[in-house]
Amino acid sequence: MTNAMLEPTMTTTDTSDKATMRAVIQHEYGRAEVLQLGIEPVPTPAPGEVLVRVVAAGLDRGVWHMVAGKPYLMRIMGFGLRRPKTRIPGMDLAGTVEAVGRGVTRFKAGDAVLGTAIGAGAFAEFAKLGESQLVHKPANLSFEQAAALPVSALAALKAVRDVAKVQAGQHVLVIGAGGGVGSYAVQIAKAQGARVTGVASTGKLKHVLELGADDVIDYTRQDFAQAGPRFDVILDIAGNRTLKHLRRALKPRGTLVIVGGENGGSWFGGIDRQLRAMLLSAFTRQKLTSFVSTVSQSALTDVARLAQDGAITPVVDRTFSLAQAPQAFEYLENAKARGKIVITTTLTAA
Ligand SMILES: NC(=O)c1ccc[n+]([C@@H]2O[C@H](COP(=O)([O-])OP(=O)(O)OC[C@H]3O[C@@H](n4cnc5c(N)ncnc54)[C@H](OP(=O)(O)O)[C@@H]3O)[C@@H](O)[C@H]2O)c1
Numbered sequence: 033m034t035n036a037m038l039e040p041t042m043t044t045t046d047t048s049d050k051a052t053m054r055a056v057i058q059h060e061y062g063r064a065e066v067l068q069l070g071i072e073p074v075p076t077p078a079p080g081e082v083l084v085r086v087v088a089a090g091l092d093r094g095v096w097h098m099v100a101g102k103p104y105l106m107r108i109m110g111f112g113l114r115r116p117k118t119r120i121p122g123m124d125l126a127g128t129v130e131a132v133g134r135g136v137t138r139f140k141a142g143d144a145v146l147g148t149a150i151g152a153g154a155f156a157e158f159a160k161l162g163e164s165q166l167v168h169k170p171a172n173l174s175f176e177q178a179a180a181l182p183v184s185a186l187a188a189l190k191a192v193r194d195v196a197k198v199q200a201g202q203h204v205l206v207i208g209a210g211g212g213v214g215s216y217a218v219q220i221a222k223a224q225g226a227r228v229t230g231v232a233s234t235g236k237l238k239h240v241l242e243l244g245a246d247d248v249i250d251y252t253r254q255d256f257a258q259a260g261p262r263f264d265v266i267l268d269i270a271g272n273r274t275l276k277h278l279r280r281a282l283k284p285r286g287t288l289v290i291v292g293g294e295n296g297g298s299w300f301g302g303i304d305r306q307l308r309a310m311l312l313s314a315f316t317r318q319k320l321t322s323f324v325s326t327v328s329q330s331a332l333t334d335v336a337r338l339a340q341d342g343a344i345t346p347v348v349d350r351t352f353s354l355a356q357a358p359q360a361f362e363y364l365e366n367a368k369a370r371g372k373i374v375i376t377t378t379l380t381a382a
Pocket of ligand 1: 092093094183184187207208209210211212213214231232233234236251269270271272290291292293294323324325326364367368369371
């Protein structure tokens with residue numbers, strides 16, 4: 033763990049009397065140690081944009097990849113070759129609307145909202161987002177829960193509902209069931225009426241059962257493929273297992289959806305496995321596929337509605353202050369979180 037307490041440093045050369053805010057800043061790619069607490073100008077919302085006073089911001093694997101600049105393919109794809117184009121990390125956030133730009137009609141100052149600040153940064157006291165990247169926060173969620181919702185729940189919803197098209201009565205295997213995406217995938221598959229088996233390490237089995245899984249497999253002790261092809265759908269969220277291994281557990285007409293998996297290599301991050309799956313799919317009765325989730329207002333509305341109706345409940349494992357961002361990243365790296373990690377602007381450093 034990083035013990036150093038972050039002290040705010042001036043990171044801008046702007047000497048005007050513009051309002052300033054505390055923000056987590058990174059000037060270079062790297063691990064937790066590249067994160068600093070800095071003072072930045074409060075952004076001004078352009079036409080069509082909303083300025084949000086951030087209460088809580090979600091941390092997930094995607095943010096970790098953007099901070100690390102890995103896989104390197106991401107840098108080539110526009111995140112910045114040598115250093116990140118966006119200096120403030122973070123995407124998911126929840127808070128209250130502070131101001132709106134010209135032409136914004138769906139939000140007004142004081143509204144409680146959640147959303148995804150793509151390319152703008154959420155680990156700060158204020159963030160600006162396009163109107164379509166936000167929805168109103170369900171009243172039954174705390175700001176911390178709301179910040180734990182967008183990216184992970186969107187990925188889970190896309191995997192379960194849109195790609196696998198899970199039907200009532202199907203038997204679904206969720207690999208990585210105790211993490212950010214997996215915790216939602218278990219709940220959404222159950223809401224679709226499926227029978228769900230969750231794969232996790234020993235310490236997360238109870239958590240996965242509490243999410244509603246019918247049964248669990250401890251991957252440190254048991255191989256889910258041991259009993260042969262018994263699953264209609266496999267959601268492969270973690271572990272980077274070979275296609276051969278995964279297919280051994282999948283019924284002859286079953287569907288494998290590769291959502292992600294860490295340690296897939298510094299250059300491609302496992303995307304080669306996803307491409308091989310899609311190629312192979314043309315030659316087998318099994319459907320082998322993958323996807324990249326995108327943020328849209330309609331998808332955000334869908335996950336907010338699922339949370340409002342109680343079909344999914346965001347699980348926040350731990351909350352860190354802005355100053356504790358390096359510790360939050362280290363906690364994520366160790367994959368110990370049950371559900372999500374959240375950074376809040378209201379906590380002072382502990
Ligand atoms: N396709 C997309 O659009 C999309 C969108 C979002 C995320 N993703 C990707 O999805 C992956 C998961 O993201 P996340 O936010 O859920 O990460 P996370 O919160 O770290 O969860 C991953 C989970 O997998 C478990 N795990 C690790 N090794 C495992 C293994 N060998 N077998 C089974 N479970 C294992 C981990 O805990 P235990 O080992 O303790 O059980 C952890 O709970 C990442 O690679 C991310 O980049 C993709």
